[in-house]
Amino acid sequence: MDKQQILEKLAQAIVDTDPELARATAKEAIASGVSPLEAVEQGLSKGMGTIGDLFGRGEVFLPELLLSANAFNEAMQVLKPELEARKQQIAQTATVVLGTVQGDLHSIGKNIVATLLETSGFRVVDLGVDRSPLDFVQEAGKANADVIALSCLMTTTMPSQKAVIDVLKEMKLRDKYLVVVGGAPTSQKWADEIGADGYGQSAVDAVALVKRLVNKKK
Numbered sequence: 001m002d003k004q005q006i007l008e009k010l011a012q013a014i015v016d017t018d019p020e021l022a023r024a025t026a027k028e029a030i031a032s033g034v035s036p037l038e039a040v041e042q043g044l045s046k047g048m049g050t051i052g053d054l055f056g057r058g059e060v061f062l063p064e065l066l067l068s069a070n071a072f073n074e075a076m077q078v079l080k081p082e083l084e085a086r087k088q089q090i091a092q093t094a095t096v097v098l099g100t101v102q103g104d105l106h107s108i109g110k111n112i113v114a115t116l117l118e119t120s121g122f123r124v125v126d127l128g129v130d131r132s133p134l135d136f137v138q139e140a141g142k143a144n145a146d147v148i149a150l151s152c153l154m155t156t157t158m159p160s161q162k163a164v165i166d167v168l169k170e171m172k173l174r175d176k177y178l179v180v181v182g183g184a185p186t187s188q189k190w191a192d193e194i195g196a197d198g199y200g201q202s203a204v205d206a207v208a209l210v211k212r213l214v215n216k217k218k
């Protein structure tokens with residue numbers, strides 16, 4: 001099976017909500033020399049996008065979404081150690097406090113961002129999901145963070161990203177941190193609108209963005 005077929009099989013395992021197939025195909029990908037990053041971005045995430053579209057059109061329902069998320073996590077158990085094994089040895093000094101914003105329970109994309117930032121040498125404090133604006137600000141202070149990274153997967157929770165920036169401004173802390181946003185409904189336009197320092201479309205973008213902003217601020 002060539003690389004493209006393996007990536008398609010990974011995506012299909014997510015659409016078919018099949019954890020065994022997802023795990024086995026992830027192993028097959030590694031054994032065949034497919035990069036773990038490509039397996040995540042071009043395989044698993046594509047499948048997740050497809051099931052999300054089917055859900056959006058009312059063709060599948062919440063239980064299927066949950067099962068797809070489960071299959072995704074199964075495959076990640078194989079791929080995460082492979083990503084970590086490729087960890088870059090260049091020591092980064094920056095600390096990133098990352099979480100999904102208030103009202104939003106989606107964690108898969110955030111977890112990938114956390115893994116890639118870590119494997120690129122950043123110190124990551126993962127706050128989990130559904131965290132209030134004040135939580136972000138307080139935890140950033142405790143961690144002596146350089147960057148606050150906000151994940152959001154629903155149009156309805158986008159205002160929670162803005163709320164973090166508003167709280168930072170109110171507390172006169174806005175200049176202390178770089179704030180980056182991401183998640184499917186967000187965009188560069190949105191980042192500009194709420195006064196964030198940057199937007200990343202994918203976990204790979206998130207790493208490039210944080211590197212660029214941190215180096216610029218030094």
Ligand code: B12
Binds near residue numbers: 108
């Ligand atoms: C999986 C999923 C779930 C799972 C989540 C499991 C989990 N542990 O995360 C479950 C089943 C729990 C779920 C629940 C719900 N969901 Co849901 N879900 C999805 C789905 C299908 C995929 C999301 C995902 O994991 N994608 C894969 C990852 C890898 O991609 P990603 O998250 O976009 O992350 C990448 C980038 O965005 C970026 N990124 C992410 N974060 C950040 C942060 C920064 C700083 C940067 C730079 C980059 C970055 O990097 C990541 C990797 O490349 C989406 C559809 C979609 N197309 O997004 C719907 C979707 C987000 N859900 C939706 C809905 C409606 C819900 C529910 C309300 C359903 C319900 N009726 O209960 C609940 C909400 C619960 C809540 N309060 O949050 C809607 C949202 C609609 C809207 N208003 O915008 C969507 C779009 C589906 C749809 N088409 O209608 N969901």
